[in-house]
Amino acid sequence: MASVIDARALSIAVLAVLATACGRPAVTSPPNTEPAIAALPDWSGIWVPDVEDQFKQVDSNPLPWKPQVAAEVKRLTDAEAAGHPKGLFANCLPEAMPAWMLVSHNALEILFTPGRVTMLGESDGNRLRRIYTDGRPHPGDPDPSFHGHSIGHWEGETLVVDTIGVLPQTYIAISEAVGVPNNGGLHVVERIHLAGADVLLDELAITAPNVLTATWTTTRRFTRQKGPNADILEGVCLQGSFAEQTDARGDAVFVPVPHTDEGNPVPPPAR
Amino acid sequence: MSRPLTALILVVAAVTGAQAHHSSAMYDQQKTLTLRGVVTQVRWTSPHVNVSVLSDAAGGQAGVAWVLEATSPGNLMRAGWTRTSIKVGDRVSVVVAPLRDGTHGGWCRGVTLLASGKRLEC
Numbered sequence: 001m002a003s004v005i006d007a008r009a010l011s012i013a014v015l016a017v018l019a020t021a022c023g024r025p026a027v028t029s030p031p032n033t034e035p036a037i038a039a040l041p042d043w044s045g046i047w048v049p050d051v052e053d054q055f056k057q058v059d060s061n062p063l064p065w066k067p068q069v070a071a072e073v074k075r076l077t078d079a080e081a082a083g084h085p086k087g088l089f090a091n092c093l094p095e096a097m098p099a100w101m102l103v104s105h106n107a108l109e110i111l112f113t114p115g116r117v118t119m120l121g122e123s124d125g126n127r128l129r130r131i132y133t134d135g136r137p138h139p140g141d142p143d144p145s146f147h148g149h150s151i152g153h154w155e156g157e158t159l160v161v162d163t164i165g166v167l168p169q170t171y172i173a174i175s176e177a178v179g180v181p182n183n184g185g186l187h188v189v190e191r192i193h194l195a196g197a198d199v200l201l202d203e204l205a206i207t208a209p210n211v212l213t214a215t216w217t218t219t220r221r222f223t224r225q226k227g228p229n230a231d232i233l234e235g236v237c238l239q240g241s242f243a244e245q246t247d248a249r250g251d252a253v254f255v256p257v258p259h260t261d262e263g264n265p266v267p268p269p270a271r
Numbered sequence: 272m273s274r275p276l277t278a279l280i281l282v283v284a285a286v287t288g289a290q291a292h293h294s295s296a297m298y299d300q301q302k303t304l305t306l307r308g309v310v311t312q313v314r315w316t317s318p319h320v321n322v323s324v325l326s327d328a329a330g331g332q333a334g335v336a337w338v339l340e341a342t343s344p345g346n347l348m349r350a351g352w353t354r355t356s357i358k359v360g361d362r363v364s365v366v367v368a369p370l371r372d373g374t375h376g377g378w379c380r381g382v383t384l385l386a387s388g389k390r391l392e393c
Contacts, residue, residue: 048349080296083296083371084296085294085295087294088294090293105342106318106346107346122345123317123318123343176293176294177296229348229349230349232345233343233345235317235318237317239316239317240314240319240321243314
């Protein structure tokens with residue numbers, strides 16, 4: 001074992017020298033103080049978002065939009081109320097951070113492995129958050145991504161997650177039809193913990209300096225379901241945009257079906 | 272597959288519509304409408320399950336092709352559905368929130384299989 005540790009230490013030293021030689025400061029990770037998996041709280045099963053509560057949270061605790069952003073939010077809200085929803089996610093790109101946590105209608109599961117907490121969402125195959133709990137810091141210049149770069153640590157039975165590096169195009173959303181791009185500089189801190197046997201709360205503090213006047217704190221509620229009938233199903237967002245057919249060769253194929261620009265269903269023609 | 276059958280499937284697909292991930296705000300959730308008819312297609316796909324129903328002829332009017340949307344397969348499964356809970360040819364009574372623009376589409380609230388009386392919540 002000692003030789004393995006020595007080899008690891010040597011590798012880290014070599015990497016640090018190489019990084020420095022390449023003009024980048026060597027990154028030194030703090031010690032990993034992550035508890036053993038068996039000592040972590042039981043978050044097994046799947047977690048179903050409380051959609052009704054999502055709306056209550058926004059109604060009782062509105063976002064501090066900048067004035068020009070508030071006008072756009074009102075326009076989108078009015079359009080949705082009139083039956084013309086924008087369809088923020090109709091393009092099947094990920095709901096992404098922070099909208100996935102804020103407005104999703106679909107379940108997720110949370111996996112614990114050493115050094116990492118992984119969130120896997122249902123309905124879109126591209127809902128995936130990797131939260132590193134091995135003590136590493138954020139990279140100095142993270143590649144922007146839909147879910148950003150997340151590091152976490154445990155404070156008792158609460159997982160504290162810090163996320164940066166999110167693409168500016170991802171929405172701060174209050175419904176599936178009302179939201180605005182975060183426009184850069186997004187920082188999300190979450191405190192995720194059980195509140196009773198089968199309720200999981202995600203307390204979010206969202207800082208988005210280009211659209212919000214202050215950090216917005218809000219809570220999202222998820223309820224647990226377990227058992228074979230609750231298992232997460234595979235979901236591929238674009239599958240619904242294709243019909244299963246048999247082509248002239250007799251092969252089973254997918255073919256596109258028509259849709260509106262908003263991605264909404266095309267009703268059948270009047271007869 | 273024969274050309275006529277292929278053409279028939281294309282027509283069915285054309286009225287099925289897309290199911291990209293979208294808001295249900297185009298449906299008027301304040302209204303309900305009950306349809307009786309026969310299931311002509313079931314699409315058990317994410318992010319929205321889609322059921323086509325040909326409503327019964329009534330009052331001298333021919334039946335109408337309706338496209339009904341529901342939530343995702345996962346959410347329906349947790350409400351007691353399976354992929355084969357409703358099949359093509361089943362006679363059903365369906366409660367829907369209709370499209371606001373008056374065309375023949377609706378958001379599924381519940382389905383009753385008329386042969387068995389079994390009720391499925393959407």
